[in-house]
Amino acid sequence: MDIKTAEEFMTRLIEKGKAYGFEECEASFLASSSISMDILNGEVSSYESSATSALSFRGLKNGQMGYCSTNKLDDDSIEFLLKNAMENCDVLNDEDPQFIYCDENNKDLYFSQITDAYEKNTYLSFSELGLKLEKAILALDDRIDAVDYLSITCSTGPFLIINSKGLHSYRDSDGISIFAGARATDSDGSCKSGGHYWVGKDIDEFDMDKFLATFKENLLGKMGAKSCRSGTYKAIFKNEAFQQFVSAFFGNFLATSMQRGLSLLQGREGEVIASDKLTIEDVPMFEKALNKIPFDDEGVLTTRKAIIDKGVFATALYNLKSANKAGIESTGNGFRSGSGISEMPTNLVVKPGTKTFDELVEEAGEGIILTDLSGLHAGVNSISGDFSLLCEGYLIENGKKGRPVEQITVAGNFYEIITTIIEVGSDIINIPSGEGEFFTPSVLVSQIAISGDAEL
Amino acid sequence: MFNDADCLRILDAAMSTTADMAEVFQEVKESKSVSLLNGRVIRAGTSYEAGTGIRLLSGTNCVYVYSGDNDIDVLIGLAKDAASAIKSGSKTDIMALTELCRTSKAKVVIDPMNVPKKDSVDFLRQASDFALSYDPLITQVAGAIACGKRTARVINTRGVNKEDTTQRIRLSIETIATKGGEKQTGRVAPGTMRGYEFINEYPVIDKTRECCDTAIRMVNAGYAPSGKMAVVLGNGFGGVIFHEACGHALEATSVGIRNSYFTDMKGKQIASSIVSARDNARIEGEWGSYATDDEGNESSDLLLIENGILKNYLVDEIGARRMNCKPTGCARRQDYSYAPTSRMSNTYICNGESDPKDIIANTEYGLYCSQMGGGSVDTSTGDFNFAVTEGFMIRNGKVCEPVRGATLIGKGQEILKNIDMVGSDLKISAGMCGSVSGSIPVTVGQPTLRVSSILVGGREA
Numbered sequence: 001m002d003i004k005t006a007e008e009f010m011t012r013l014i015e016k017g018k019a020y021g022f023e024e025c026e027a028s029f030l031a032s033s034s035i036s037m038d039i040l041n042g043e044v045s046s047y048e049s050s051a052t053s054a055l056s057f058r059g060l061k062n063g064q065m066g067y068c069s070t071n072k073l074d075d076d077s078i079e080f081l082l083k084n085a086m087e088n089c090d091v092l093n094d095e096d097p098q099f100i101y102c103d104e105n106n107k108d109l110y111f112s113q114i115t116d117a118y119e120k121n122t123y124l125s126f127s128e129l130g131l132k133l134e135k136a137i138l139a140l141d142d143r144i145d146a147v148d149y150l151s152i153t154c155s156t157g158p159f160l161i162i163n164s165k166g167l168h169s170y171r172d173s174d175g176i177s178i179f180a181g182a183r184a185t186d187s188d189g190s191c192k193s194g195g196h197y198w199v200g201k202d203i204d205e206f207d208m209d210k211f212l213a214t215f216k217e218n219l220l221g222k223m224g225a226k227s228c229r230s231g232t233y234k235a236i237f238k239n240e241a242f243q244q245f246v247s248a249f250f251g252n253f254l255a256t257s258m259q260r261g262l263s264l265l266q267g268r269e270g271e272v273i274a275s276d277k278l279t280i281e282d283v284p285m286f287e288k289a290l291n292k293i294p295f296d297d298e299g300v301l302t303t304r305k306a307i308i309d310k311g312v313f314a315t316a317l318y319n320l321k322s323a324n325k326a327g328i329e330s331t332g333n334g335f336r337s338g339s340g341i342s343e344m345p346t347n348l349v350v351k352p353g354t355k356t357f358d359e360l361v362e363e364a365g366e367g368i369i370l371t372d373l374s375g376l377h378a379g380v381n382s383i384s385g386d387f388s389l390l391c392e393g394y395l396i397e398n399g400k401k402g403r404p405v406e407q408i409t410v411a412g413n414f415y416e417i418i419t420t421i422i423e424v425g426s427d428i429i430n431i432p433s434g435e436g437e438f439f440t441p442s443v444l445v446s447q448i449a450i451s452g453d454a455e456l
Numbered sequence: 457m458f459n460d461a462d463c464l465r466i467l468d469a470a471m472s473t474t475a476d477m478a479e480v481f482q483e484v485k486e487s488k489s490v491s492l493l494n495g496r497v498i499r500a501g502t503s504y505e506a507g508t509g510i511r512l513l514s515g516t517n518c519v520y521v522y523s524g525d526n527d528i529d530v531l532i533g534l535a536k537d538a539a540s541a542i543k544s545g546s547k548t549d550i551m552a553l554t555e556l557c558r559t560s561k562a563k564v565v566i567d568p569m570n571v572p573k574k575d576s577v578d579f580l581r582q583a584s585d586f587a588l589s590y591d592p593l594i595t596q597v598a599g600a601i602a603c604g605k606r607t608a609r610v611i612n613t614r615g616v617n618k619e620d621t622t623q624r625i626r627l628s629i630e631t632i633a634t635k636g637g638e639k640q641t642g643r644v645a646p647g648t649m650r651g652y653e654f655i656n657e658y659p660v661i662d663k664t665r666e667c668c669d670t671a672i673r674m675v676n677a678g679y680a681p682s683g684k685m686a687v688v689l690g691n692g693f694g695g696v697i698f699h700e701a702c703g704h705a706l707e708a709t710s711v712g713i714r715n716s717y718f719t720d721m722k723g724k725q726i727a728s729s730i731v732s733a734r735d736n737a738r739i740e741g742e743w744g745s746y747a748t749d750d751e752g753n754e755s756s757d758l759l760l761i762e763n764g765i766l767k768n769y770l771v772d773e774i775g776a777r778r779m780n781c782k783p784t785g786c787a788r789r790q791d792y793s794y795a796p797t798s799r800m801s802n803t804y805i806c807n808g809e810s811d812p813k814d815i816i817a818n819t820e821y822g823l824y825c826s827q828m829g830g831g832s833v834d835t836s837t838g839d840f841n842f843a844v845t846e847g848f849m850i851r852n853g854k855v856c857e858p859v860r861g862a863t864l865i866g867k868g869q870e871i872l873k874n875i876d877m878v879g880s881d882l883k884i885s886a887g888m889c890g891s892v893s894g895s896i897p898v899t900v901g902q903p904t905l906r907v908s909s910i911l912v913g914g915r916e917a
Contacts (some may be wrong), residue, residue, distance in 0.1 A: 451913045
């Protein structure tokens with residue numbers, strides 16, 4: 001479905017919506033086209049190409065917002081959308097009002113960031129790169145048995161929002177990702193798996209040597225891993241692990257969670273909740289971000305703000321509804337999720353420190369490096385902050401990275417851990433997350449409980 | 457849905473180069489849902505989505521194109537593009553289509569799609585009203601009912617012409633108990649392929665009371681100890697451990713590329729001799745069932761493990777080509793935006809001979825997991841982890857104090873061998889399973905059983 005057809009449909013839908021009895025109404029259209037390729041055993045084992053779109057309507061009546069969505073844009077669909085959204089309005093009795101929004105000064109935004117480089121994403125360019133990469137991974141070491149997955153994907157698409165108050169804004173995005181994973185077997189028959197990823201906007205900017213170096217460390221560094229003795233350790237959350245860790249508890253920083261009593265941060269804005277080494281910002285237009293997010297899914301202009309500022313809980317993320325309830329302005333973090341709007345971060349940035357990863361290890365002296373946390377969807381109590389997770393990593397011995405460890409659990413409480421951050425590294429990485437990306441370095445914490453094997 | 461002639465035009469375009477097989481998958485999905493928080497209806501939504509996926513195979517290589525645009529000319533264009541990405545093989549003929557065969561495992565008396573949302577709201581209010589007046593520690597109650605209908609048609613160049621309809625409804629009730637800064641939840645989330653009569657018959661007050669009791673017990677509980685110990689897994693959702701630690705490793709998705717610790721183990725002992733397990737997609741009205749899979753094959757009731765011996769893998773078309781065997785009717789996908797692959801349906805450990813009471817009575821010290829949360833596994837290494845959402849210590853053959861915050865950790869291939877008692881109280885529970893072909897409804901299940909030793913990750917040494 002092209003954007004022009006969608007725009008005409010949406011304009012008609014809004015007009016009919018008003019006539020149908022909605023006080024205000026809004027339509028948003030999200031389309032996506034993508035190419036994806038898997039490489040296996042020296043062949044293109046799978047190639048996918050797609051075009052999908054979805055149109056979502058929401059209408060306001062008596063302070064209640066009814067939703068309905070479809071991917072079929074014809075005259076019957078207008079009736080379907082309006083009738084069902086109205087029926088949904090009729091059963092709702094939310095005590096907090098919702099809003100259809102339009103800022104007179106920012107109602108006709110247009111932000112396109114699709115690059116010419118996107119044209120380079122073809123069957124040919126992906127297969128050449130993928131096959132070369134698979135070969136290079138296998139050539140890294142004799143112990144590597146197979147590259148179990150190697151996937152290259154790109155996608156692009158527009159987002160258009162139109163409402164009865166005059167909002168008419170457009171943004172789009174594009175990006176490429178490469179994920180690869182392999183397995184290796186040691187001389188004693190033990191098997192480990194590991195991998196690496198890359199995200200970017202221009203396939204020619206993929207640096208294979210750099211990718212392979214990290215890939216090698218992520219996979220072969222684990223060989224010979226065994227458990228370690230239970231106890232309390234000084235610990236470095238490697239950048240990727242810190243991203244996983246913070247993401248698992250990030251819901252607590254959303255205003256709706258706080259207002260529903262589902263976050264222990266309720267009423268604590270302005271208080272110290274973490275070590276003064278920790279600053280986390282939401283930066284929609286972050287220069288290093290692949291895709292910038294100038295406005296949210298409610299048409300509100302996004303802004304840069306610190307969520308944690310040198311340990312102080314500066315602000316939660318708000319959408320129009322939660323901001324109204326709190327008596328403040330939306331922070332521009334309202335994004336669609338199912339039949340509603342939830343708060344989500346744009347690009348999250350943990351402010352880096354000055355020390356390199358090796359300097360963090362040296363500072364720790366003795367302890368443990370946590371490289372990968374498993375079971376984050378299960379082993380955490382997102383409300384209380386309690387967690388108990390399977391993890392992998394390395395021991396830190398005499399200020400150096402020591403032997404690899406596996407089959408250990410790390411347990412504790414999120415709110416306690418963030419107060420024990422001693423140092424933040426400079427080794428910042430970016431990982432796709434939420435509406436944008438999560439930028440974070442590694443961090444060193446003073447103590448964490450590890451359960452391992454009592455025999456060691 | 458397209459007529460046969462249009463489907464054949466798409467298949468013709470797809471076979472214009474050297475694919476050895478092509479398939480058209482057409483899907484229409486409708487869904488509606490309503491959610492309450494503390495008695496107020498905070499979300500109500502309705503959606504419709506239709507789309508088509510076209511898959512071309514050449515040996516074990518696959519080209520998949522899909523679109524939400526159901527214009528026949530657009531799809532023929534896509535099929536031609538897909539054909540141009542087939543780089544090997546030789547031209548294959550298209551077989552004549554059989555007559556359309558419609559199937560379903562849904563067992564619906566009252567069609568949920570026709571029940572007014574107000575009925576669901578009234579039903580969920582009973583849970584809210586009860587929970588909020590049950591105990592001062594209960595500070596929040598959330599409830600939701602979601603239902604959906606999916607019609608999926610598969611037509612392929614081998615003459616297959618089938619259409620399967622699934623119709624599912626799921627209820628969830630979650631209560632939160634608060635004490636100081638601590639919050640704990642109790643949850644039930646049954647799902648079924650029966651009709652709205654399932655909701656009408658559901659003992660909502662009793663189940664809400666159970667949720668409240670769990671939340672209250674857990675908010676008052678101390679932390680679980682850590683270390684290796686005997687673990688008794690309660691019946692029902694305890695089966696998630698088998699689903700994750702064993703089921704995924706039996707899927708051709710990993711066995712077919714030899715990325716599973718169960719590769720080449722068919723006919724061999726992989727579990728304790730008291731363990732048998734099945735994957736049965738044919739149970740009428742069950743949440744994880746279907747009559748025809750997403751490749752057009754009839755679903756099956758597959759014996760996975762018999763007395764500890766590995767009997768069958770879960771195999772889809774590409775897996776069958778890689779493993780040189782037949783597909784088992786287990787190809788599934790979330791929707792048309794995913795190519796199908798081998799997946800589980802209703803997967804459970806079969807009843808054993810022990811009385812569940814005796815399992816506890818025979819355990820001197822350990823952890824009893826009455827309710828499990830989710831978990832995950834790495835099928836190449838077997839590493840798994842699971843959250844215990846409600847746990848109790850077992851001392852001297854008795855269930856003692858509740859404990860919270862426990863995680864079970866281990867290797868899938870080891871835990872199966874360490875099952876030393878299997879009860880006779882099989883129960884299955886609904887869940888969602890995420891994997892390469894998206895998120896699909898499945899059930900997991902087991903009777904009460906004991907694992908002689910698992911590493912428990914807790915907070916107390």
